[in-house]
Amino acid sequence: MDRRIGNLLDAVIGEEDAAKKEELRVKTNEVLGAHFQRNPEELTELAYDITSMVWADTMAEDILPRIIDVKTVGLGETDALEEDLRGGRAYWQGKGGEIMSSEIRSERTFMPREEMVTALDQHADEIALNFWGTIDKFIAQLKEKIRQLPVTKLIELIQVSLQGGSPYFGQFAVSSLTADQVDSVVNPVAAKAKGQITIMGTEIAVRLLTKVGLEFGDNVKEGIFRTGIIGVYKGYNVAQIENFENFEGRFEIPNDELWVVGRNAGRLTYYGDTPKTQQRALENFWRRWEFARDAGMLLHGASKGRIGRIQFT
Secondary structure (H helix, E strand, O other), X not given: OOXXXXXXXXXXXXXXXXXXXXXXXXXXXXXXXXXXXXXXXXXXXXXXXXXXXXXXXXXXXXXXXXXXXXXXXXXXXOOEEEEEOOOOOXXXXXXXXXXXXXXXXXXXXXXXXXXXXXXXXXXHHHHHHOHHHHHHHHHHHHHHHHHHHHHHHHXXXXXXXXXXXXXXEEEEOHXXXXXXXXXXXXXXXXXXXXXXXXEEEEHHHHHXXXXXXXXXXXXXXXXXXOOEEEEEEOOEEEEXXXXXXXXXXXXXXXXXXXXXXEOOOOEEEEEOOOOEEXXXXXXXXXXXXXXXXXXXXXXXXXXXXXXXXXXXX
């Protein structure tokens, strides 16, 4: 990238004073817009820097590492879940007796590899006429879409794994909700997950627990949090996740369900440290910015009772 253009970008991005930053944005808007309109290939480099920044910010705010296991391996590596099963024993016996051995058994499951992706289309005139405004919209959209991907995948896997008839699935009327009903799902999952569970749901859903024992944490009193651990229910963390509407105006995450997730219920694996980005030229001066990161999620504990699902009616 042209050094002068790089210096202008660094000056604006690095300015911490809000008023001065806005002044710099106004001064550089036309120059940057004209440059990137003439040199669209350099937008790929800019997109790479922006994507890396957005991923870093999003991962720093990600609540999923507090709910299930999350790890990163090399882009070309494989990852496998290994879990010790029942086997091995220790016992008391009379002195001098023969010590009996046993075999330690384990299971190994390879993590899947998929892609977390998003793409945005922009017209060349948007960059030329409103460079910083276009970048702001781009960053906001990227953050919003990426932030929800891991959580929505987890919810999708839970819903596929737990249907009516499972001992870890409960369907209860909101008007007559009791602690015993909630506990009938929470307690069995907690037992299987060694007490390390998180109850998660949207703001609307988690607040239904207030009538049966939800205690809000001090951080909730200090502000409004879209996503995060907001309190406890009988000693177990309660996490609120942000909901959002799709283009048709439909909520992507059910507001009438809670999910009880054991720490040992699953894993999210990222392959590689950085996301991939590229641009594709479309017709009529449109360009498509594409982003992807290799990742895989597996709920190996669903069949072992480490996941619970509560549905409200």
